[in-house]
Amino acid sequence: MNKSIVLKILNKIGIALTALTAIGFASTNSVKAASVTTLLQDSFDQENSTALNYDHFANWNVIKGSVDLIGSVGFYDFLPANGLYVDLDGSTGQAGTIESKKTFNFQAGDTVNLSFQLAGNQRDNVTDSVTVSLGNLFSETFSLPRSQAFTNFTRSFTVASITNATLDFKGIGKDNIGLLLDNVTLTKSVPEPGSIMGLLAFGAFGATSLRKRKQPTFRN
Numbered sequence: 001m002n003k004s005i006v007l008k009i010l011n012k013i014g015i016a017l018t019a020l021t022a023i024g025f026a027s028t029n030s031v032k033a034a035s036v037t038t039l040l041q042d043s044f045d046q047e048n049s050t051a052l053n054y055d056h057f058a059n060w061n062v063i064k065g066s067v068d069l070i071g072s073v074g075f076y077d078f079l080p081a082n083g084l085y086v087d088l089d090g091s092t093g094q095a096g097t098i099e100s101k102k103t104f105n106f107q108a109g110d111t112v113n114l115s116f117q118l119a120g121n122q123r124d125n126v127t128d129s130v131t132v133s134l135g136n137l138f139s140e141t142f143s144l145p146r147s148q149a150f151t152n153f154t155r156s157f158t159v160a161s162i163t164n165a166t167l168d169f170k171g172i173g174k175d176n177i178g179l180l181l182d183n184v185t186l187t188k189s190v191p192e193p194g195s196i197m198g199l200l201a202f203g204a205f206g207a208t209s210l211r212k213r214k215q216p217t218f219r220n
């Protein structure tokens with residue numbers, strides 16, 4: 001292998017290492033510098049009463065179909081010790097969609113963390129589903145079999161541009177027996193100005209070092 005080929009290979013390895021270092025630095029930096037704001041936290045335990053076709057949630061509007069608020073004191077309490085929770089297919093033959101009363105505002109760079117618990121319907125031997133969405137930032141459909149106990153789901157993502165969004169849980173079905181929902185938490189982490197400046201400074205340094213590396217070896 002002649003010398004110029006060896007130099008080219010070494011140079012490419014150097015560029016790759018620089019890029020990896022920059023990525024590593026960026027992720028370390030963004031993890032340590034953030035202030036977390038809780039936007040919504042709901043165990044449904046503070047609602048006034050249990051009811052079929054419940055529509056007086058403190059934090060939610062029922063915008064389609066119906067849902068049941070069950071649990072606690074033996075009211076269709078399929079999974080005791082979870083206080084109140086929601087059956088996403090109410091008692092009207094059309095599964096319900098609940099939407100947060102608040103609209104949440106996100107800026108570019110915010111990290112959104114969404115967590116909630118879902119359980120199977122505990123009654124019919126079928127798989128039920130719910131589509132969870134946060135405006136146009138996030139949408140995912142979850143399906144659970146009948147006997148699955150309350151299970152934690154967590155999703156995290158970064159916002160690309162200014163966005164206003166509501167949080168929606170859209171039950172799918174029409175047999176009055178749906179997935180169970182509990183313990184919804186939505187937070188956002190805002191990067192602190194210091195970390196952005198540090199990142200920009202490092203980016204400039206990385207670009208300079210890349211330019212310096214290029215000069216001697218690409219001339220032949």
Ligand SMILES: [Ca+2]
Binds near residue numbers: 045084
């Ligand atoms: Ca609860």
Ligand SMILES: [Ca+2]
Binds near residue numbers: 068087091176
């Ligand atoms: Ca129901």
Ligand SMILES: [Ca+2]
Binds near residue numbers: 126128178
């Ligand atoms: Ca069903």
